[in-house]
Amino acid sequence: MSKTLSNTLFSQLLIRFALVGILGLLWQLSAWLIASPEFPSLLKVADSILFHINEGEMITNIAVTLKRVLLSFIIAMVLGVVIGIFMGTNRWVNKLADSLLIIALNVPALVTIILCYIWFGLVEAAAITAVVINKIPTVVVMIREGARVVDQDLLAVAKVYRLSPLKVFFKVFLPQLYPFIMASARSGLSLIWKIVLVVELLGRSDGVGFALNTLFQFFDIPGILAYTLVFVAVILMIEAIIFRPLDRVVARGRAID
Amino acid sequence: MLLPEDVPLIELNVAIKDKYYANSHSLVIKDMEFMVAPGEFVAIVGPSGCGKTTLLNMISGLEDSSGQAINCNNQSVHHSNNQHIGYIFQQPRLMPWLTVNENVQLVLSPPQYKQIDGLLEQVGLAGKGDYFPHQLSGGMQRRVSIARSFAISPELLLLDEPFNSLDAPTASRLRLLLLELWRHRGTTMILVTHDLQEAIYMADRILFVSDSPSTIIHQVAVDLPRPRSESGSQELAWHAQLMAKYPNILAGSLD
Structure with a gap:
Protein backbone atom coordinates (compact mmCIF):
# COMPACT_ATOMS: atom_id res chain seq x y z
CA MET A 1 0.00 0.00 0.00
CA SER A 2 2.81 2.41 0.90
CA LYS A 3 4.50 1.62 -2.39
CA THR A 4 1.51 2.56 -4.49
CA LEU A 5 1.08 5.61 -2.29
CA SER A 6 4.62 6.85 -2.92
CA ASN A 7 4.19 6.04 -6.61
CA THR A 8 1.08 8.12 -6.95
CA LEU A 9 2.71 10.87 -4.90
CA PHE A 10 5.70 10.83 -7.23
CA SER A 11 3.58 10.98 -10.38
CA GLN A 12 1.50 13.76 -8.88
CA LEU A 13 4.64 15.78 -8.17
CA LEU A 14 5.87 15.08 -11.68
CA ILE A 15 2.64 16.39 -13.18
CA ARG A 16 2.79 19.50 -11.02
CA PHE A 17 6.37 20.28 -11.99
CA ALA A 18 5.69 19.58 -15.64
CA LEU A 19 2.77 22.03 -15.56
CA VAL A 20 4.87 24.71 -13.91
CA GLY A 21 7.65 24.10 -16.43
CA ILE A 22 5.32 24.42 -19.40
CA LEU A 23 3.87 27.66 -18.03
CA GLY A 24 7.36 29.07 -17.52
CA LEU A 25 8.33 28.12 -21.05
CA LEU A 26 5.20 29.78 -22.48
CA TRP A 27 5.99 32.91 -20.50
CA GLN A 28 9.56 33.05 -21.75
CA LEU A 29 8.53 32.50 -25.38
CA SER A 30 5.75 35.06 -25.36
CA ALA A 31 8.05 37.61 -23.66
CA TRP A 32 10.55 37.17 -26.50
CA LEU A 33 7.81 37.55 -29.10
CA ILE A 34 6.22 40.64 -27.53
CA ALA A 35 9.56 42.20 -26.58
CA SER A 36 8.04 44.99 -24.49
CA PRO A 37 9.56 46.43 -21.28
CA GLU A 38 6.08 46.09 -19.65
CA PHE A 39 6.23 42.32 -20.09
CA PRO A 40 9.60 41.14 -18.81
CA SER A 41 10.80 37.64 -19.57
CA LEU A 42 11.07 34.94 -16.95
CA LEU A 43 14.84 35.22 -16.97
CA LYS A 44 14.68 38.92 -16.26
CA VAL A 45 12.34 38.25 -13.33
CA ALA A 46 14.72 35.57 -12.04
CA ASP A 47 17.50 38.13 -12.22
CA SER A 48 15.38 40.54 -10.24
CA ILE A 49 14.67 37.88 -7.60
CA LEU A 50 18.41 37.32 -7.13
CA PHE A 51 19.00 41.07 -6.98
CA HIS A 52 16.35 41.68 -4.32
CA ILE A 53 17.49 38.71 -2.27
CA ASN A 54 21.09 39.97 -2.40
CA GLU A 55 19.95 43.43 -1.38
CA GLY A 56 18.49 41.74 1.69
CA GLU A 57 15.23 43.69 1.85
CA MET A 58 13.15 40.99 0.13
CA ILE A 59 13.72 38.41 2.83
CA THR A 60 12.92 40.80 5.67
CA ASN A 61 9.83 42.06 3.84
CA ILE A 62 8.53 38.55 3.23
CA ALA A 63 9.28 37.54 6.82
CA VAL A 64 7.39 40.56 8.14
CA THR A 65 4.41 39.86 5.90
CA LEU A 66 4.40 36.17 6.84
CA LYS A 67 4.38 37.08 10.50
CA ARG A 68 1.34 39.28 9.94
CA VAL A 69 -0.38 36.61 7.86
CA LEU A 70 0.13 33.87 10.44
CA LEU A 71 -0.80 36.02 13.42
CA SER A 72 -4.03 37.29 11.89
CA PHE A 73 -4.79 33.84 10.48
CA ILE A 74 -4.57 32.22 13.91
CA ILE A 75 -6.61 34.93 15.63
CA ALA A 76 -9.28 34.93 12.91
CA MET A 77 -9.56 31.12 12.90
CA VAL A 78 -9.86 30.80 16.68
CA LEU A 79 -12.42 33.58 17.02
CA GLY A 80 -14.29 32.48 13.89
CA VAL A 81 -14.55 28.88 15.04
CA VAL A 82 -15.75 29.88 18.51
CA ILE A 83 -18.36 32.31 17.19
CA GLY A 84 -19.41 29.85 14.48
CA ILE A 85 -19.96 27.08 17.02
CA PHE A 86 -22.03 29.37 19.22
CA MET A 87 -24.15 30.49 16.28
CA GLY A 88 -24.55 26.98 14.93
CA THR A 89 -25.59 25.40 18.20
CA ASN A 90 -27.61 28.15 19.84
CA ARG A 91 -30.74 29.37 18.09
CA TRP A 92 -30.88 32.62 20.07
CA VAL A 93 -27.28 33.57 19.52
CA ASN A 94 -27.81 32.86 15.84
CA LYS A 95 -30.91 35.05 15.66
CA LEU A 96 -29.13 37.91 17.41
CA ALA A 97 -25.92 37.73 15.43
CA ASP A 98 -27.24 36.77 12.02
CA SER A 99 -27.83 40.23 10.57
CA LEU A 100 -24.58 41.43 12.13
CA LEU A 101 -22.83 38.61 10.32
CA ILE A 102 -24.31 39.56 6.97
CA ILE A 103 -23.22 43.16 7.47
CA ALA A 104 -19.72 42.04 8.47
CA LEU A 105 -19.53 39.80 5.41
CA ASN A 106 -20.35 42.67 3.10
CA VAL A 107 -18.39 45.60 4.50
CA PRO A 108 -15.63 46.24 1.93
CA ALA A 109 -12.19 45.22 3.18
CA LEU A 110 -10.88 48.64 2.29
CA VAL A 111 -13.37 50.36 4.60
CA THR A 112 -12.35 48.22 7.58
CA ILE A 113 -8.70 48.84 6.88
CA ILE A 114 -9.07 52.61 6.58
CA LEU A 115 -11.24 52.84 9.69
CA CYS A 116 -8.83 50.72 11.72
CA TYR A 117 -5.92 52.97 10.73
CA ILE A 118 -7.90 56.10 11.52
CA TRP A 119 -9.15 54.86 14.87
CA PHE A 120 -6.09 52.99 16.15
CA GLY A 121 -3.38 54.89 14.28
CA LEU A 122 -0.85 53.57 11.79
CA VAL A 123 0.31 50.81 14.10
CA GLU A 124 0.82 47.07 13.85
CA ALA A 125 -2.21 46.28 16.01
CA ALA A 126 -4.48 48.24 13.66
CA ALA A 127 -3.13 46.30 10.68
CA ILE A 128 -3.71 42.92 12.34
CA THR A 129 -7.16 43.94 13.59
CA ALA A 130 -8.21 45.02 10.13
CA VAL A 131 -7.21 41.71 8.60
CA VAL A 132 -8.86 39.71 11.38
CA ILE A 133 -12.13 41.61 11.08
CA ASN A 134 -12.15 40.93 7.36
CA LYS A 135 -11.59 37.23 7.76
CA ILE A 136 -13.75 36.26 10.76
CA PRO A 137 -17.17 36.44 9.03
CA THR A 138 -16.25 33.94 6.33
CA VAL A 139 -14.92 31.51 8.94
CA VAL A 140 -18.09 31.93 11.02
CA VAL A 141 -20.35 31.22 8.06
CA MET A 142 -18.64 27.93 7.29
CA ILE A 143 -18.27 26.70 10.87
CA ARG A 144 -21.88 27.60 11.62
CA GLU A 145 -23.05 25.31 8.82
CA GLY A 146 -20.87 22.55 10.25
CA ALA A 147 -22.17 23.01 13.77
CA ARG A 148 -25.75 22.92 12.50
CA VAL A 149 -25.40 19.49 10.94
CA VAL A 150 -23.62 17.87 13.89
CA ASP A 151 -24.89 14.32 14.38
CA GLN A 152 -27.39 14.41 17.25
CA ASP A 153 -27.28 10.61 17.53
CA LEU A 154 -23.61 10.71 18.48
CA LEU A 155 -24.27 13.49 20.99
CA ALA A 156 -26.99 11.27 22.49
CA VAL A 157 -24.37 8.56 23.02
CA ALA A 158 -22.22 11.09 24.84
CA LYS A 159 -25.17 12.07 27.01
CA VAL A 160 -26.21 8.52 27.90
CA TYR A 161 -22.67 7.58 28.88
CA ARG A 162 -22.30 10.82 30.83
CA LEU A 163 -19.10 11.96 29.16
CA SER A 164 -17.42 15.02 30.63
CA PRO A 165 -18.02 18.28 28.73
CA LEU A 166 -14.38 18.34 27.62
CA LYS A 167 -14.63 14.83 26.21
CA VAL A 168 -17.88 15.63 24.46
CA PHE A 169 -16.34 18.68 22.86
CA PHE A 170 -13.01 17.25 21.76
CA LYS A 171 -13.95 13.65 20.98
CA VAL A 172 -17.53 13.87 19.77
CA PHE A 173 -18.35 17.42 18.68
CA LEU A 174 -15.19 18.98 17.28
CA PRO A 175 -14.11 16.07 15.04
CA GLN A 176 -17.35 16.55 13.13
CA LEU A 177 -16.28 20.13 12.39
CA TYR A 178 -12.77 19.28 11.16
CA PRO A 179 -13.69 19.24 7.45
CA PHE A 180 -15.39 22.62 7.83
CA ILE A 181 -12.44 24.04 9.76
CA MET A 182 -10.04 22.80 7.09
CA ALA A 183 -12.11 24.31 4.29
CA SER A 184 -12.29 27.68 6.00
CA ALA A 185 -8.57 27.56 6.86
CA ARG A 186 -7.64 26.87 3.24
CA SER A 187 -9.82 29.59 1.78
CA GLY A 188 -8.80 31.75 4.74
CA LEU A 189 -5.08 31.69 4.15
CA SER A 190 -5.45 32.84 0.56
CA LEU A 191 -7.86 35.61 1.49
CA ILE A 192 -5.73 36.77 4.40
CA TRP A 193 -2.46 37.17 2.60
CA LYS A 194 -4.12 39.22 -0.08
CA ILE A 195 -5.68 41.53 2.49
CA VAL A 196 -2.40 41.78 4.41
CA LEU A 197 -0.72 43.18 1.29
CA VAL A 198 -3.39 45.87 0.97
CA VAL A 199 -3.05 46.71 4.65
CA GLU A 200 0.72 47.04 4.21
CA LEU A 201 0.35 49.16 1.14
CA LEU A 202 -1.94 51.57 2.95
CA GLY A 203 -0.23 52.01 6.26
CA ARG A 204 2.95 50.07 6.98
CA SER A 205 6.53 50.86 6.09
CA ASP A 206 7.65 47.27 5.61
CA GLY A 207 6.32 44.01 4.22
CA VAL A 208 5.58 42.77 0.73
CA GLY A 209 2.68 45.19 0.23
CA PHE A 210 4.92 48.14 1.05
CA ALA A 211 7.66 46.83 -1.25
CA LEU A 212 5.19 46.36 -4.11
CA ASN A 213 4.03 49.94 -3.66
CA THR A 214 7.60 51.21 -3.87
CA LEU A 215 8.30 49.11 -6.97
CA PHE A 216 5.11 50.46 -8.49
CA GLN A 217 6.38 54.04 -8.02
CA PHE A 218 9.45 53.13 -10.10
CA PHE A 219 7.47 51.05 -12.58
CA ASP A 220 9.77 48.14 -11.77
CA ILE A 221 7.72 45.36 -13.33
CA PRO A 222 10.36 42.62 -13.00
CA GLY A 223 10.60 43.54 -9.31
CA ILE A 224 6.83 43.29 -8.81
CA LEU A 225 6.73 39.91 -10.51
CA ALA A 226 9.79 38.78 -8.55
CA TYR A 227 8.08 39.55 -5.25
CA THR A 228 4.86 37.88 -6.38
CA LEU A 229 6.58 34.68 -7.46
CA VAL A 230 8.65 34.31 -4.32
CA PHE A 231 5.74 35.06 -2.05
CA VAL A 232 3.43 32.61 -3.80
CA ALA A 233 6.15 29.98 -3.56
CA VAL A 234 6.42 30.58 0.18
CA ILE A 235 2.64 30.27 0.60
CA LEU A 236 2.64 27.03 -1.37
CA MET A 237 5.32 25.71 0.96
CA ILE A 238 3.29 26.66 4.01
CA GLU A 239 0.28 24.94 2.52
CA ALA A 240 2.36 21.79 2.06
CA ILE A 241 3.94 21.95 5.52
CA ILE A 242 0.84 22.83 7.56
CA PHE A 243 -2.21 21.65 5.67
CA ARG A 244 -1.13 18.29 4.31
CA PRO A 245 -0.47 16.81 7.79
CA LEU A 246 -3.75 18.34 9.02
CA ASP A 247 -5.57 16.65 6.15
CA ARG A 248 -4.50 13.35 7.62
CA VAL A 249 -5.98 14.28 11.00
CA VAL A 250 -9.25 15.22 9.31
CA ALA A 251 -9.35 12.05 7.28
CA ARG A 252 -8.87 9.88 10.38
CA GLY A 253 -11.28 6.98 10.34
CA ARG A 254 -12.96 8.08 7.14
CA ALA A 255 -12.91 5.72 4.23
CA ILE A 256 -10.96 7.35 1.42
CA ASP A 257 -10.44 5.49 -1.79
CA MET B 1 -31.69 -16.97 39.46
CA ILE B 85 -27.27 2.95 32.34
CA GLY B 86 -26.02 1.31 29.17
CA TYR B 87 -27.85 1.85 25.92
CA ILE B 88 -27.51 -0.16 22.74
CA PHE B 89 -29.08 1.83 19.95
CA GLN B 90 -30.65 0.67 16.71
CA GLN B 91 -27.51 1.81 14.95
CA PRO B 92 -24.09 1.15 16.51
CA ARG B 93 -23.40 4.90 16.81
CA LEU B 94 -19.63 4.60 17.02
CA MET B 95 -17.43 7.64 16.55
CA PRO B 96 -16.02 7.12 13.04
CA TRP B 97 -12.82 9.06 13.86
CA LEU B 98 -11.96 6.85 16.84
CA THR B 99 -10.57 3.33 16.70
CA VAL B 100 -12.41 0.45 18.34
CA ASN B 101 -10.21 0.83 21.42
CA GLU B 102 -10.74 4.58 21.57
CA ASN B 103 -14.48 4.18 21.15
CA VAL B 104 -14.61 2.03 24.25
CA GLN B 105 -12.10 4.23 26.09
CA LEU B 106 -14.40 7.16 25.44
CA VAL B 107 -16.92 5.96 28.04
CA LEU B 108 -14.26 4.95 30.60
CA SER B 109 -11.70 6.69 32.76
CA PRO B 110 -8.00 5.88 32.24
CA PRO B 111 -7.64 3.41 35.15
CA GLN B 112 -10.38 1.27 33.56
CA TYR B 113 -8.67 1.02 30.17
CA LYS B 114 -6.98 -2.24 31.02
CA GLN B 115 -10.26 -4.14 30.96
CA ILE B 116 -10.87 -3.26 27.32
CA ASP B 117 -8.81 -6.11 25.85
CA GLY B 118 -10.74 -8.68 27.85
CA LEU B 119 -14.01 -7.08 26.88
CA LEU B 120 -13.17 -7.10 23.17
CA GLU B 121 -12.22 -10.74 23.49
CA GLN B 122 -15.58 -11.49 25.08
CA VAL B 123 -17.44 -9.99 22.15
CA GLY B 124 -15.18 -11.76 19.66
CA LEU B 125 -13.16 -8.76 18.58
CA ALA B 126 -9.76 -9.71 20.00
CA GLY B 127 -7.01 -7.99 18.02
CA LYS B 128 -9.39 -5.55 16.33
CA GLY B 129 -8.72 -2.72 18.78
CA ASP B 130 -6.83 -0.55 16.31
CA TYR B 131 -9.39 -0.80 13.51
CA PHE B 132 -11.61 2.08 12.62
CA PRO B 133 -15.37 1.44 12.48
CA HIS B 134 -15.51 1.74 8.69
CA GLN B 135 -13.07 -1.14 8.44
CA LEU B 136 -15.48 -3.44 10.29
CA SER B 137 -18.63 -5.22 9.14
CA GLY B 138 -22.02 -4.15 10.44
CA GLY B 139 -22.11 -7.08 12.86
CA MET B 140 -18.67 -6.22 14.21
CA GLN B 141 -19.66 -2.59 14.71
CA ARG B 142 -22.64 -3.85 16.72
CA ARG B 143 -20.24 -5.89 18.84
CA VAL B 144 -18.20 -2.80 19.55
CA SER B 145 -21.33 -1.00 20.69
CA ILE B 146 -22.18 -3.97 22.90
CA ALA B 147 -18.64 -3.91 24.34
CA ARG B 148 -18.99 -0.19 24.93
CA SER B 149 -22.26 -0.61 26.78
CA PHE B 150 -20.87 -3.37 29.01
CA ALA B 151 -17.62 -1.47 29.63
CA ILE B 152 -19.33 0.81 32.11
CA SER B 153 -20.68 -2.23 34.02
CA PRO B 154 -24.24 -1.03 33.58
CA GLU B 155 -26.80 -1.76 36.23
CA PRO B 169 -26.82 -15.70 11.46
CA THR B 170 -25.14 -12.52 12.69
CA ALA B 171 -28.24 -11.55 14.63
CA SER B 172 -28.42 -14.97 16.29
CA ARG B 173 -24.76 -14.86 17.28
CA LEU B 174 -25.25 -11.45 18.84
CA ARG B 175 -28.38 -12.60 20.71
CA LEU B 176 -26.40 -15.47 22.15
CA LEU B 177 -23.58 -13.10 23.09
CA LEU B 178 -25.99 -10.79 24.89
CA LEU B 179 -27.57 -13.71 26.77
CA GLU B 180 -24.10 -14.84 27.86
CA LEU B 181 -23.18 -11.40 29.10
CA TRP B 182 -26.52 -11.12 30.87
CA ARG B 183 -26.02 -14.50 32.53
CA HIS B 184 -22.53 -13.59 33.72
Missing part, protein backbone atom coordinates in the same frame (compact mmCIF):
# COMPACT_ATOMS: atom_id res chain seq x y z
CA LEU B 2 -28.18 -16.83 40.89
CA LEU B 3 -26.34 -13.58 40.54
CA PRO B 4 -22.71 -12.69 41.16
CA GLU B 5 -22.51 -10.80 44.42
CA ASP B 6 -20.58 -7.79 43.23
CA VAL B 7 -23.17 -6.73 40.70
CA PRO B 8 -25.13 -3.75 41.93
CA LEU B 9 -28.77 -4.56 41.51
CA ILE B 10 -31.26 -2.18 40.15
CA GLU B 11 -34.99 -2.09 40.31
CA LEU B 12 -36.86 0.07 37.88
CA ASN B 13 -40.29 1.58 38.39
CA VAL B 14 -41.93 3.34 35.51
CA ALA B 15 -45.17 5.27 35.75
CA ILE B 16 -45.77 7.60 32.84
CA LYS B 17 -49.06 9.48 32.90
CA ASP B 18 -48.80 11.26 29.59
CA LYS B 19 -45.87 11.99 27.34
CA TYR B 20 -46.09 14.23 24.31
CA TYR B 21 -43.65 14.36 21.44
CA ALA B 22 -41.31 17.30 21.78
CA ASN B 23 -42.64 20.37 19.91
CA SER B 24 -45.98 18.80 19.12
CA HIS B 25 -49.27 18.01 20.75
CA SER B 26 -49.49 14.37 19.81
CA LEU B 27 -49.62 12.08 22.77
CA VAL B 28 -47.13 9.25 22.45
CA ILE B 29 -47.38 7.43 25.78
CA LYS B 30 -50.43 7.38 28.05
CA ASP B 31 -50.80 5.71 31.45
CA MET B 32 -47.91 3.32 31.12
CA GLU B 33 -46.88 1.63 34.33
CA PHE B 34 -44.55 -1.26 34.90
CA MET B 35 -41.82 -2.51 37.15
CA VAL B 36 -38.63 -4.33 36.33
CA ALA B 37 -37.09 -6.50 39.01
CA PRO B 38 -33.34 -6.53 39.63
CA GLY B 39 -31.59 -8.74 37.12
CA GLU B 40 -34.74 -9.29 35.14
CA PHE B 41 -34.77 -9.42 31.34
CA VAL B 42 -37.89 -7.67 30.10
CA ALA B 43 -38.89 -7.39 26.46
CA ILE B 44 -41.24 -4.69 25.24
CA VAL B 45 -43.06 -5.69 22.08
CA GLY B 46 -45.30 -3.47 20.02
CA PRO B 47 -46.02 -2.10 16.57
CA SER B 48 -43.50 0.29 15.07
CA GLY B 49 -43.99 3.95 15.78
CA CYS B 50 -45.68 3.27 19.08
CA GLY B 51 -43.19 5.20 21.19
CA LYS B 52 -40.97 2.38 22.37
CA THR B 53 -37.84 4.33 21.58
CA THR B 54 -39.31 7.35 23.35
CA LEU B 55 -39.81 5.17 26.41
CA LEU B 56 -36.18 4.03 26.41
CA ASN B 57 -35.04 7.60 25.83
CA MET B 58 -37.04 8.72 28.85
CA ILE B 59 -35.53 6.00 31.02
CA SER B 60 -32.02 6.88 29.82
CA GLY B 61 -32.57 10.58 30.39
CA LEU B 62 -32.26 11.53 26.72
CA GLU B 63 -35.91 12.53 26.61
CA ASP B 64 -37.50 14.82 29.11
CA SER B 65 -39.31 12.83 31.80
CA SER B 66 -40.26 15.66 34.13
CA GLY B 67 -43.70 15.21 35.59
CA GLN B 68 -43.47 11.45 35.16
CA ALA B 69 -42.26 8.95 37.69
CA ILE B 70 -39.34 6.90 36.45
CA ASN B 71 -37.38 5.59 39.39
CA CYS B 72 -34.28 3.48 39.63
CA ASN B 73 -34.04 2.03 43.13
CA ASN B 74 -36.60 4.59 44.25
CA GLN B 75 -34.51 7.44 42.89
CA SER B 76 -35.80 9.45 39.99
CA VAL B 77 -33.71 9.04 36.82
CA HIS B 78 -34.60 12.63 36.12
CA HIS B 79 -32.39 13.89 38.95
CA SER B 80 -29.85 11.26 39.76
CA ASN B 81 -26.48 11.14 38.13
CA ASN B 82 -25.04 8.04 39.68
CA GLN B 83 -26.91 5.35 37.78
CA HIS B 84 -24.96 3.36 35.28
CA LEU B 156 -29.48 -1.32 33.63
CA LEU B 157 -29.05 -2.01 29.94
CA LEU B 158 -31.50 -0.62 27.38
CA LEU B 159 -31.64 -2.29 23.98
CA ASP B 160 -33.50 -0.62 21.14
CA GLU B 161 -34.07 -3.22 18.42
CA PRO B 162 -30.34 -3.89 18.42
CA PHE B 163 -30.46 -6.66 15.83
CA ASN B 164 -32.38 -4.74 13.20
CA SER B 165 -30.96 -4.84 9.71
CA LEU B 166 -28.50 -7.63 10.46
CA ASP B 167 -28.43 -10.88 8.56
CA ALA B 168 -30.00 -13.80 10.43
CA ARG B 185 -23.26 -10.10 34.89
CA GLY B 186 -26.86 -10.20 35.98
CA THR B 187 -27.55 -6.81 34.44
CA THR B 188 -31.16 -5.71 34.37
CA MET B 189 -32.18 -5.57 30.73
CA ILE B 190 -34.98 -3.91 28.80
CA LEU B 191 -35.20 -5.02 25.18
CA VAL B 192 -37.45 -3.18 22.77
CA THR B 193 -38.36 -5.20 19.70
CA HIS B 194 -41.13 -5.92 17.24
CA ASP B 195 -39.96 -9.48 16.84
CA LEU B 196 -41.98 -11.71 19.16
CA GLN B 197 -39.77 -14.72 18.53
CA GLU B 198 -36.75 -12.77 19.65
CA ALA B 199 -38.57 -11.68 22.79
CA ILE B 200 -39.60 -15.26 23.60
CA TYR B 201 -36.05 -16.46 23.06
CA MET B 202 -34.45 -13.88 25.32
CA ALA B 203 -36.78 -12.40 27.90
CA ASP B 204 -38.12 -13.39 31.31
CA ARG B 205 -41.22 -11.37 30.75
CA ILE B 206 -42.84 -9.69 27.78
CA LEU B 207 -44.79 -6.45 27.90
CA PHE B 208 -47.07 -5.81 24.94
CA VAL B 209 -47.80 -2.20 24.13
CA SER B 210 -50.52 -0.70 21.99
CA ASP B 211 -50.30 1.70 19.11
CA SER B 212 -49.65 5.28 20.15
CA PRO B 213 -50.64 6.76 22.50
CA SER B 214 -49.17 3.59 23.82
CA THR B 215 -49.98 1.81 26.99
CA ILE B 216 -49.34 -1.71 28.19
CA ILE B 217 -52.12 -3.96 27.01
CA HIS B 218 -50.80 -7.28 28.19
CA GLN B 219 -47.89 -8.80 30.01
CA VAL B 220 -46.83 -12.36 30.24
CA ALA B 221 -43.97 -14.24 31.87
CA VAL B 222 -42.04 -16.50 29.53
CA ASP B 223 -42.04 -19.65 31.61
CA LEU B 224 -39.69 -21.61 29.40
CA PRO B 225 -36.51 -23.16 30.77
CA ARG B 226 -33.12 -21.75 29.78
CA PRO B 227 -31.07 -22.20 27.69
CA ARG B 228 -33.70 -21.72 25.05
CA SER B 229 -33.41 -22.14 21.36
CA GLU B 230 -34.48 -19.52 18.84
CA SER B 231 -36.83 -21.78 16.94
CA GLY B 232 -37.13 -24.79 19.25
CA SER B 233 -40.41 -26.67 19.42
CA GLN B 234 -41.17 -25.39 22.93
CA GLU B 235 -40.61 -21.81 21.90
CA LEU B 236 -42.64 -22.18 18.72
CA ALA B 237 -45.48 -23.81 20.63
CA TRP B 238 -45.43 -20.98 23.15
CA HIS B 239 -45.52 -18.47 20.31
CA ALA B 240 -48.39 -20.26 18.58
CA GLN B 241 -50.39 -20.50 21.76
CA LEU B 242 -50.08 -16.79 22.43
CA MET B 243 -50.95 -15.88 18.86
CA ALA B 244 -53.99 -18.16 18.95
CA LYS B 245 -55.23 -16.41 22.03
CA TYR B 246 -54.48 -12.86 20.87
CA PRO B 247 -54.15 -12.86 17.08
CA ASN B 248 -53.74 -9.08 16.85
CA ILE B 249 -51.44 -8.57 19.79
CA LEU B 250 -48.46 -7.58 17.62
CA ALA B 251 -50.55 -4.82 16.07
CA GLY B 252 -51.15 -3.57 19.56
CA SER B 253 -54.63 -4.88 20.13
CA LEU B 254 -56.09 -7.67 22.27
CA ASP B 255 -59.19 -8.16 20.13
